[in-house]
Amino acid sequence: MRLPIIGYVLSDVIVSWIITLIIGGFLLWWLTAKRKWPLILDYIGTTDNRKIGTMYILFAILFFIRGGMDAMFIRTQLAVPDNDFWVFQADKYNEVFTTHGTVMIFFVAMPLLIGLMNIAVPLQLGANDLAFPYLNAISFWLFVSGAFIFNMAFFFNAAPNAGWTAYAPLSNDTFTSGPNNNYYIFGLQISGLGTIFTAINMIVTIARLRAPGMKLSRMPLFPWATLVTSSLILVAFPVLTVALLLLMFDRFYGTSFFGGEFGSPVYWQHLFWIFGHPEVYILVLPAFGIFSDIISTFSRKRIYGYTSMVISITLIGLLGFMVWAHHMFTVGLGALANSVFAITTMLIAVPTGIKVFNWLFTMRKGVVRMTTPMLFALGFIPTFVIGGVTGVMLAVAAADYQYHDSYFVVAHFHYTMIGGTILGAFAGIYYWYPKMTGKMLNEKLGKWHFWLFIIGFHLTFLPQHFAGLNGMPRRVFTYTWEDGVFLFNFVSTIGAYLMGISMLFVLWNLFKTHRSGTSSVDGDPWDGRTLEWTTDSPAPEHPFPNVPVVDRLDAYWYAKVNQTNLPQTKDVRPDPISIRTFQPILLAGVLMVMSIGFIYHWMWLQILGGGSVLAFFLIRSWTDERNEAYRKGEKS
Amino acid sequence: MKKTGWILTLFLLSGCSLRVLDPASPYADKITRLIYLSFGIMMLVFVVVMILFVHFLKKFHETSDRVDEIPVDESGNRKLEITWTVLPVLLLVILAVPTVTTTYQLTSGASQGEGGQDKERVIIHVKAEQFRWEFTYEGGEVSYDKLVLPLDKEVELRLTSEDVIHSFWAPNLAGKIDVFPDKETRLVFTANKLGDFQGKCAEFCGSHHALMRFETTVMEASAYETWLQDQ
Ligand code: HEM
Ligand SMILES: [Cu+2]
Numbered sequence: 001m002r003l004p005i006i007g008y009v010l011s012d013v014i015v016s017w018i019i020t021l022i023i024g025g026f027l028l029w030w031l032t033a034k035r036k037w038p039l040i041l042d043y044i045g046t047t048d049n050r051k052i053g054t055m056y057i058l059f060a061i062l063f064f065i066r067g068g069m070d071a072m073f074i075r076t077q078l079a080v081p082d083n084d085f086w087v088f089q090a091d092k093y094n095e096v097f098t099t100h101g102t103v104m105i106f107f108v109a110m111p112l113l114i115g116l117m118n119i120a121v122p123l124q125l126g127a128n129d130l131a132f133p134y135l136n137a138i139s140f141w142l143f144v145s146g147a148f149i150f151n152m153a154f155f156f157n158a159a160p161n162a163g164w165t166a167y168a169p170l171s172n173d174t175f176t177s178g179p180n181n182n183y184y185i186f187g188l189q190i191s192g193l194g195t196i197f198t199a200i201n202m203i204v205t206i207a208r209l210r211a212p213g214m215k216l217s218r219m220p221l222f223p224w225a226t227l228v229t230s231s232l233i234l235v236a237f238p239v240l241t242v243a244l245l246l247l248m249f250d251r252f253y254g255t256s257f258f259g260g261e262f263g264s265p266v267y268w269q270h271l272f273w274i275f276g277h278p279e280v281y282i283l284v285l286p287a288f289g290i291f292s293d294i295i296s297t298f299s300r301k302r303i304y305g306y307t308s309m310v311i312s313i314t315l316i317g318l319l320g321f322m323v324w325a326h327h328m329f330t331v332g333l334g335a336l337a338n339s340v341f342a343i344t345t346m347l348i349a350v351p352t353g354i355k356v357f358n359w360l361f362t363m364r365k366g367v368v369r370m371t372t373p374m375l376f377a378l379g380f381i382p383t384f385v386i387g388g389v390t391g392v393m394l395a396v397a398a399a400d401y402q403y404h405d406s407y408f409v410v411a412h413f414h415y416t417m418i419g420g421t422i423l424g425a426f427a428g429i430y431y432w433y434p435k436m437t438g439k440m441l442n443e444k445l446g447k448w449h450f451w452l453f454i455i456g457f458h459l460t461f462l463p464q465h466f467a468g469l470n471g472m473p474r475r476v477f478t479y480t481w482e483d484g485v486f487l488f489n490f491v492s493t494i495g496a497y498l499m500g501i502s503m504l505f506v507l508w509n510l511f512k513t514h515r516s517g518t519s520s521v522d523g524d525p526w527d528g529r530t531l532e533w534t535t536d537s538p539a540p541e542h543p544f545p546n547v548p549v550v551d552r553l554d555a556y557w558y559a560k561v562n563q564t565n566l567p568q569t570k571d572v573r574p575d576p577i578s579i580r581t582f583q584p585i586l587l588a589g590v591l592m593v594m595s596i597g598f599i600y601h602w603m604w605l606q607i608l609g610g611g612s613v614l615a616f617f618l619i620r621s622w623t624d625e626r627n628e629a630y631r632k633g634e635k636s
Numbered sequence: 637m638k639k640t641g642w643i644l645t646l647f648l649l650s651g652c653s654l655r656v657l658d659p660a661s662p663y664a665d666k667i668t669r670l671i672y673l674s675f676g677i678m679m680l681v682f683v684v685v686m687i688l689f690v691h692f693l694k695k696f697h698e699t700s701d702r703v704d705e706i707p708v709d710e711s712g713n714r715k716l717e718i719t720w721t722v723l724p725v726l727l728l729v730i731l732a733v734p735t736v737t738t739t740y741q742l743t744s745g746a747s748q749g750e751g752g753q754d755k756e757r758v759i760i761h762v763k764a765e766q767f768r769w770e771f772t773y774e775g776g777e778v779s780y781d782k783l784v785l786p787l788d789k790e791v792e793l794r795l796t797s798e799d800v801i802h803s804f805w806a807p808n809l810a811g812k813i814d815v816f817p818d819k820e821t822r823l824v825f826t827a828n829k830l831g832d833f834q835g836k837c838a839e840f841c842g843s844h845h846a847l848m849r850f851e852t853t854v855m856e857a858s859a860y861e862t863w864l865q866d867q
């Protein structure tokens with residue numbers, strides 16, 4: 001179909017316009033009928049960590065649906081050889097896997113984890129909020145803004161199409177002209193800014209706001225993982241920012257960083273993976289932290305080998321910066337470079353192995369309770385170990401000449417990213433749901449979700465290893481009968497549908513839990529060990545009027561065992577100030593306007609948006625929300 | 637975990653027919669051995685983890701008589717922790733040594749474009765462009781999407797791209813080598829089995845990346861010469 005301005009449009013875009021209009025209209029009606037607008041305004045203007053964390057997770061679920069639908073289209077198109085499913089061939093297929101990968105990494109996995117950090121980390125530390133609540137709101141709205149920019153592209157029939165790695169020169173304007181990959185650049189640029197701010201916020205919170213007595217050596221492992229991850233973000237994300245900026249200059253202003261006489265497409269690959277490899281540890285370390293807390297809680301034992309757990313995550317974080325070229329073994333960097341990066345990559349298996357054995361030995365001699373969060377943690381162990389051992393196989397540089405860019409790699413990274421990050425996020429959501437909402441998710445539906453998801457997962461991704469070994473490259477929209485990969489792909493597609501179905505149980509569970517007078521739970525429904533379980537459920541905006549004093553790891557647990565109460569300090573210390581403000585969403589809005597100006601090369605909009613952003617900085621420089629608090633303080 | 641077992645059997649049954657594990661050159665054969673070695677070591681690790689996992693779950697899951705039990709506090713065990721640090725290191729050393737030697741053997745100077753002029757080698761120029769392969773032989777003969785190689789002769793491919801990055805991959809014969817617009821890469825191997833082998837572009841290169849395939853035919857040296865003359 002040909003339309004003015006937008007041009008030639010295929011039916012999938014039109015169908016999504018219609019569906020979006022219908023769902024959007026229904027939502028507007030529902031919100032108005034149920035008088036939900038004040039609640040929404042309350043959340044938009046909030047700087048409270050629990051509310052912001054909850055919104056992170058809600059948006060992540062929304063984008064999970066989007067990325068998941070992309071995955072279903074991919075799997076349907078690949079179900080049988082020489083398939084012609086709907087529109088998903090050639091360019092359309094390329095758009096779908098590009099948006100699938102980018103959305104899943106930046107707009108699903110990241111916000112799920114950051115959301116859980118927002119909710120749990122301050123509570124576990126005994127802090128009343130993050131160190132910079134206002135900055136936290138900015139981070140969140142920048143994420144939303146970047147995610148909207150990226151997801152908008154599809155609706156304007158201009159979805160990015162150079163893969164989530166956007167390799168030059170394919171991502172240059174010579175080979176992919178049009179706004180498509182501009183959306184990629186600006187979507188990631190703006191949400192990445194938000195991520196960097198979150199990292200700063202987390203580091204300062206952990207450094208400054210721990211409860212009295214909570215030395216770093218007594219801190220639970222989720223905050224520890226958050227600390228290491230945030231440091232990785234602080235180093236890795238600016239590299240992405242720079243890379244995207246250079247790519248933008250190549251695309252917009254004819255520079256030649258990644259091509260031409262002096263530039264080289266390999267520079268892009270280095271920059272991208274210097275960011276990209278740490279990024280995968282940024283995604284998995286918080287999940288490790290979540291699993292550590294959950295396995296310990298539901299084994300009723302403290303974590304085995306706490307010190308080596310901490311050393312391991314730190315080591316993994318450090319080594320994570322020294323392995324990027326294992327994504328470039330086939331580039332021809334030479335035997336020396338390939339060997340060195342092969343060995344550094346293998347080294348990472350050691351601290352990871354230490355963690356796995358410590359988790360196992362935490363359960364030994366414990367009392368292992370099979371709750372939903374624990375099931376996800378248990379599912380994680382074999383799944384992630386498979387992903388880990390295929391990782392070591394990939395590290396064998398010479399062998400990677402075969403695996404590289406084949407379905408073997410697709411299988412490997414889904415084992416680590418779904419087996420690690422996504423299972424971890426699910427576990428964390430079931431575990432901390434009482435802290436978010438005051439209610440417990442239904443255990444029975446939770447278990448259905450787990451079993452369908454994990455079975456579907458292995459069905460989807462195990463066969464892909466063999467498809468790869470039989471010569472199926474990744475990012476292909478079709479294959480033939482002679483390729484001999486039909487069975488692998490067919491099983492894979494069935495598994496993907498099973499995973500899709502399992503997600504319906506989550507929606508049903510949410511619906512059931514919030515439907516009607518389900519009663520609230522008390523502060524400590526799981527018999528927990530860490531400070532978040534000393535507060536009410538849901539956690540109030542000011543959870544610790546008197547901060548507990550901690551004298552050991554899992555102090556709350558030992559207090560319960562000894563039937564005492566945690567001592568509390570009388571010393572009140574200055575708390576982060578929470579306010580109600582609409583500045584963050586406005587800033588995110590004007591940045592989005594500016595981005596659209598760039599994406600479509602509309603100079604006037606760039607100036608308008610850029611000017612507004614500057615104006616915003618000025619306004620912000622002259623406001624100080626602490627003034628009011630000072631005034632109050634003086635009066636009393 | 638039953639599924640794993642099932643698919644593993646399938647793997648063992650069909651292992652030898654998966655292209656990567658069905659080498660038709662000493663080059664690919666080296667990789668195949670390396671893959672089996674790494675797979676073996678890694679299965680060992682996986683099995684150990686699974687035994688502990690299943691055993692601990694069977695033995696220590698909550699039963700109705702243990703609902704109120706509070707297990708004895710333990711913080712760790714130096715000796716055990718050293719064990720599972722040192723053993724993996726040993727396993728990795730066993731893997732790392734052949735990794736490095738094979739990587740050096742296969743990543744000959746040739747892949748960086750500095751191979752000497754070896755008289756014995758058959759040199760074929762490969763040009764990749766969206767979305768086809770052009771092969772130029774020593775006498776200037778040209779073929780598209782079809783590469784013909786003489787049996788038991790060392791060939792050296794010299795690859796360049798006309799546009800974006802592609803990657804040359806014929807899984808039975810050799811590993812991948814990326815093809816760049818701004819530099820020449822090389823790949824050296826010797827086909828030692830007659831027959832037709834699939835080849836594919838393995839680096840995403842745009843709309844019809846999936847269709848950018850070629851076929852490799854390995855012929856007796858004499859048949860190769862006649863084939864060249866017919867071009
Ligand atoms: C929900 C089930 C999922 C299914 C069925 C699925 C399926 C797939 C498939 C088949 C591909 C390969 C596409 C191709 O090479 O042509 C792919 C690519 C990818 N997936 Fe998934 N996926 C799922 C979830 C996820 C999740 C949760 C993440 C990340 C956290 C993820 C990250 C990626 C990435 C990064 C790529 C690479 C995209 C690219 O090549 O540019 N996927 N997925
Ligand atoms: Cu990596």
Ligand SMILES: [Cu+2]
Pocket residue numbers: 802803837838839840841842845846848
């Ligand atoms: Cu290609």
